[in-house]
Amino acid sequence: METLEIHSKDFLVKWVHAPDNSVIDWQVKPLKRSINLAIYRKNEEILKENLNGSEVSFSSLNQSQASTSLTSVNRTASVTSVNQITNNNSYKSKSRSSTISSNINNSDLSLIKDYNKLIANELVHGKFEVTKGGMYAFIFDNSFSKTTGKKVFFSSKIIESNITRRKSSLGPIPNGASPNILRPKNGELLQSILLKKRRKKLQGFTKRYFILNFKYGTLSYFRVNDNKLRGQMPIKHSIVSANAKTREIIIDSGMEVWNLKALNVKEFNAWVDAFNEIKRIDYEDGIGEDNIDELEHSHIVSELELILSKFDQLKLQTDSPIVLEIQDDISTLISKVKPGNRNSFDAHSLVSSNDFYDANDYLDVTSTGVVLLDLPAPTSKLIDSKLADSPSEMSISEDQLDTVSTSSSSSEGDDDHDDVIPSLSKITSKIVQEGEGQEGDEDETLYPLPHDPIERESDIPVCNHSPPSILGFVRKNVGKDLSTIAMPVTMNEPISTLQKYSEMFEYCELIDNALQPSFVDESGEKILRIAAFAVSYLSSARVKERNNRKPFNPLLGETFELVREDKGIRLISEKVSHRPPVFAYFVDSAKWNLTFSPSPKQAFWGKNAEIVTKGVVKLTVKETNEVFTWSHPSTLLKNIIAGEKYTEPNSSITIKSSSGYRAVVDFAKGGMFSGRSEDLTIKAFGINKKELPYTVSGKWTESLTLKTNTTEKLIWECGELLPNAVKKFGFTTFAGQISKITPLEQGKLAPTDSRLRPDMKVYLKGDVDEAETLKVQLEEAQRTRRKELEDAGEDHLPKFFEKIGDGEPDSSEWVYVRGSKSYWNRRKNQDWDDLVSLW
Structure with missing residues (x-):
């Protein structure tokens, strides 16, 4: 996949040519940040009508004509003449500050499919059938981002039926061409360095690397020594204008305008010849033999006019009678080969009039070749101020062109960029400073968020001890609750149950992704993504070593906080x-909150253990108050007596929305000898209980893919494991991070936080004996506190949650305490005086 780079407040068009009866197979993956994608088709019907119903000509504007202001040209919907020249004095560059929609409305593009926002790091795979061939534009829109450029992985391939494709007849580069020009892949590509006009005023030209693909008729450009695509133009469907005197080439696709300059005359001629060759390649349908002859005839005229323009340059360098004589002969020849109606085009009347003209009447040369503009340098006003910022820039000498620095290509800044992107740390630190100065409820301000990005350590020491056999425990405790049985410390992994359940939120971006406004309920995409989040936590048990131990059982009143500024x-x-x-x-x-009060129970049943978690997950969307609810599936821990232990889900999950929609997760059942079952499918159902068109499938141990009518989106992949995870309890990177205290928590944690637990801290370091001693002491102290409460006839009162109703603790709703005694307000004020001393 190639890398595309899209500036802030900008867009990039990736052109794909597809022949008749083919399939475009494409993949897109935005990196780190989301981007909008829509696919359009270039309209070609009008082009074919013009080619069949009218004659075309090449026109060369002489110096006197070119010095006169070029009037605006109101373009019709020609396939290759789609841009409007709206400035009375110039070819006007497409303003990047204008909206992408306005550019599309003024171009010849028909919408095929608008995918709206593509989620960051999701691989989207799509196919669509092309009955009638043509050019397709994949438009990546980043205009909504004011400061942040985006990178996107993109690939496409054409699956063709048995059709014969016309190949370019372009021969080798003429003798004496510049060594800067390369023709790899048997001449299918033309590539070299050209100068490209920067988009900001007064910045002049900079070197860029250009590749012309004759097979698809596209021109792409990159920074020198960089492989990230910066832009692409469909030459066959663009207006291409060339000025031999200034060696400038102006390409207008209807969506954007590029102003290029060749480093020398030989390279200029090579590029113009190449563009002309692509313009001569006819379409498979809609162009008859008479039209092809007409195009070839016009091409001969254009080549003669190009030779004539070269003699104009030679005349400036040497005052030779033979040069003038040859020039007169070529002019006479052109007048003879041009039919009378071709001569009816008066270029001078075009450039001197203030009226609007139809480009198909006067500039339909773009259907078959390059428009030659003999623009005088440096005083010509034919080039817009956005293309030439000052007259001096248009008169760069040959020596100056050769010494243009490419240092900007390797600089940290983006020399094609409209904006200076401030660093994230500066933005977030400013927000933090403003937030810390505000008074109010920290529950409402999401304190301590936002926060500067922090580096997190994830690695943990290697575990050099093995868990004990639990065969003896099984014999004595068949059918009993495992949580009531005291076990040696080596049976534990170095995190608490509070931390274990927080691993649910390793993939909380799935919730954020689901709440995109473009996901309508009727498709099922929103609730399917919520369902994907509901099962994603199961992946923490995918490594067999993770199933050999259980978390530390928290003490009554123990707490755990998790603040992830990267996940919000x-x-x-x-x-x-x-x-x-x-x-x-x-x-x-910022967009949602979630409550959950799990009450796990574990029981031994022969060679397996069943884990059942009571409690309902309640996810509330803040903007709409829509509520999603579901329960965790029961799971089986298999082969606890002998063999390799592994966990697999043992029941389905139903995710319900208060809007009436629901999703059902079904886990595949493994056979007796097939090992762990990992496949799952998720189906969505509407208010009328009918199944919706979108579905999700995959493995809870690997990845999940959302399948729509036209695409497949890889919406979830399991997180990375720690290096040498087999020797580190089978932990993921996320699990390794939750046992660490970062600068975000240092000195701020409640004294009851699991990360401060002494037995778990020494156990993590590998001191098993000390950990066992401390664990026994902590459990004994807990028994003493409980007995004191019983003797006093009192119950333990949680500090940060309160029970609603008179039901049992494991069947009641536990609500977060708000106000001055809420956890986050107390954390900010370090108000921990009334907490129980647990260690």
């Missing part, structure tokens, strides 16, 4: 009940 969430959890064990969670972000 803050999480607070607390163990609110010991028997039955209940852990309350509240997660907040």
Whole structure:
């Protein structure tokens, strides 16, 4: 896949040519940030009508004519003449500040499919059948981003039926061409360095590397020594104008205008010849033999006119009678080979009039070749101020062209960029400073977010001990709740159950992605993405080593906070009940919040253990108040006595929306000897209970793909594992990070936070004996506190959550405490005095 680079407040067009009865197979993956994508088709019907119904000609404007202002040309919907020249004095560059929609409206593009916003890091794969061939424009729109450029991986291939494609007849480069020009792949490509006009005023030209593909008729450009595509033009469908005196080539696709300049005369001629050759290639349909002869005839005229323009240059360098004589002979020959009606075009009347003219009447040379403009340098006003910022820039000498610096290509700044992009750290630090100076409820301001990006350590020490056999425990405790059984510390992994459940939010961007306004309920895409989030946490158990141990059982009143500035969430959890064990969670972000009070129970059943989690996940969308609810599936831990242990889901999941939509996750059932089952499918259902067209499928251990009517979107992939994960409890990178205290938490954590637990800290470092001793001491102290409460006839009161109703702890709703005694307000004020001393 090639890399495309799209500036802020800008767009990039990637052109794809597809023949009749073919299929365009394409893939797109935005990197780190989202981007909009729409696919358009270039209209070609009018071009064929023009070619069949009218004659075309090449026109060369002489110096006196070119010095006169070129009037605006109101372009019709010709396939290759689609831009409007609206400035009375110039060819006007497409303003990048204008909206992309206005550019599209003024061009000859028909919408095929608008995919709206493509989510960051999602691979989107699509195919569509092309019955009638033509040019297709993949338009990547980043105009909504004011400061941030985007990078996108893109690939496309054409799956053709058995058709015969016309090949370019362009021969080798003429003898004496510049060594800067290259023709790899048997002449299918032409590539060299050209100067490209920068978009900002007064910045002049800069060197760029251009590649012309004769097969598809596209011109692409890159920075020198860089492989990221910066732009692309469909030459066959663009107006191409050339000025031999200034060696300038102006290309107008209807969406944008490029102003290029060759480094020398030989390269200029080579590029003009190449563009003319592409212009001569006819379409398979709609152009008869008479039209082809007409095009070839016009091409001969254009070549003669090009030779004539070269003699104009030679005349300036030497005052020779033979030069004037040859020039007169060529002029006479041109007048003879041109039919009378071709001569009816008066170029002088065009450039001197203030009226609007139809480009198909006067500039339909663009259908078959390059328009030759003998523009005087440096005083010509035919080039717009956006293309030539000052007269002196149009008179760069040959020596000056050879010494143009390419240092800007390797600089950190983007020399084609309209804006200076401030660093993220400066933006976020300013927001933080402003936020810290405000008074108010920290529950409403998402304190301590936003925050500067921080580096997170994820690696943990290698584990040099093995978990004990649990065969003895199984024999004594068949059918009992595993959480009530005291086990040696080596049976644990170095995180608590509070931290374990927080791994649910490793993939919380799935929620943000689901809430895109372009995802309508009727397609099912929104609820399917929510369902993908609901099952994503299962992937933490995909490594077999993760199933050999269980988390530390938190002490009553133990807490765990998780603040991820990179994901835009803050999480607070607390163990609110010991028997039955209940852990309350509240997660907040700018767009949504989530509550969950899991109460896990584990029981042995022969050679397997079943884990059932009571509690309902409740996800609320802040803007619409739409609520999604679901429960965790029961899971089986298999082969606990002998063999390789592994976990697999044992029940389906139903995700319900308050709007009436729902999604059902079905896990494939493995056979007796097939090992772990990993496949799943997710189907969506509407208010009328009918199945919706979109679905999700994949493996909960690897990835999930959303399938629409036209595309496949890779919406989720499992996270990375730690290096040598087999020796590190099978942890993912995310699991390794949640055991660390970062600068974001340093000195701010509640003293009851799991990361401060002494037995778990020494266990993580590998000191098993010390960890065992500390674990026993902490558990004994907890028993003492519980007995004191029982003797006093009191119950433990959680600090940050409160139970709603009179039900049992594991069947009631636990609500996050707000106000001055909320966790985040107390964290800011370091108000921890009334917390129980757990260690």
